[in-house]
Amino acid sequence: MDHLRWSAALPRLAVCAGRTAVQLVRRRIRFPRGHVGQRVRFADGSTSWVYRETVLEGPAPLEPCVLIVQFRLRRVRGLGHRAFRAESWLNTPLFAGFPGFVSKLWFAADESGVYRGLYDWDGPDRADAYVRALWWPLALVSELDSIQFRVLPGLRRDDVIADPACSGGPAEPSQWWRPTESW
Numbered sequence: 001m002d003h004l005r006w007s008a009a010l011p012r013l014a015v016c017a018g019r020t021a022v023q024l025v026r027r028r029i030r031f032p033r034g035h036v037g038q039r040v041r042f043a044d045g046s047t048s049w050v051y052r053e054t055v056l057e058g059p060a061p062l063e064p065c066v067l068i069v070q071f072r073l074r075r076v077r078g079l080g081h082r083a084f085r086a087e088s089w090l091n092t093p094l095f096a097g098f099p100g101f102v103s104k105l106w107f108a109a110d111e112s113g114v115y116r117g118l119y120d121w122d123g124p125d126r127a128d129a130y131v132r133a134l135w136w137p138l139a140l141v142s143e144l145d146s147i148q149f150r151v152l153p154g155l156r157r158d159d160v161i162a163d164p165a166c167s168g169g170p171a172e173p174s175q176w177w178r179p180t181e182s183w
Contacts, residue, residue, distance in 0.1 A: 003135030012098075012133045019097025028057045029096055035105055040161060043171035043178040046110035051085050055103040056096060061122035064102075065153045066160050066167075068177040069117045069131060071138050072146035073109075081109050094137055095119075100126030103157060114146065116177075120157040127151045150177040 003009070023029050035050045042048070076084060085108060095101055095117075102120035109115050121127035131149045138147050152160065152167055159166050164180045171180050 002132065003139075004132045006136055009133040009136045012129075013094060013137070016095065016097035016133075017093035020093040020095075021097075023056060023096060029092070030055045030057060038161075039183050040107070040179045041181040042110075042116075043175040043180050044173050046112060046114065046176070048107040048110040048114075048116060050105045051108045052088070052106040053103065054092060054096060054106070056101055058102070061100075061102055061120065061156075063123045063153070064156050065121050065124045065127055065151055066155045066157050067117075067119040067121050067127040067131060067149060067151050069119075069134065069138075069149045070114050070146065070176060071142040071148075072113050073115070073141055074143050076113070081113075084109075084115075091137075094134065095130065098126070098130040098133075099123075100130070105157065114176075118157055118161070118179075121151075124151045124153040148176065 004012070020029070032053050032055060035053045038050045040048060040050070073080075073084060088106065095104065100122040102122055105118040107116040107118065119127070121130070128151055135147060155167060161179050161182045164171065164178065167178055171178050
């Protein structure tokens, strides 16, 4: 994954945290429960479930896109996954204030210990800019070769989950990012 230099990423992450604080004070960040517990199978055969949803109230995206990020935590096994899910509330300032953020589904670790975030974003370039800054916080806690992302322009998060065919032809096992079924 091509990422920003630390010196460029850190100021962006700091500004994001400040914007997130403002949005929290204004009560524009919500944590609905409608998707919590939903299970999704991905094209690589893995299955995970949504343990949290984060939504920023605002206008509908002008350039909707989906961003999917995956990573595997370093040296986290068993009950460590439960602890990570609990502390992950503290990660909200790392994304909710980035320009273009709309919403995020937080997926628990799958059978291989891989976590995913499935986002709605306004603007593929903005999604790309965010994920290139995100690399650094992920690199601190993740196996570096597990950090991957995909930006899917013109799509919305809920559509990709409800209708897996909307993201292209037949799913291939190499498409780790592609939902194939949900329940």
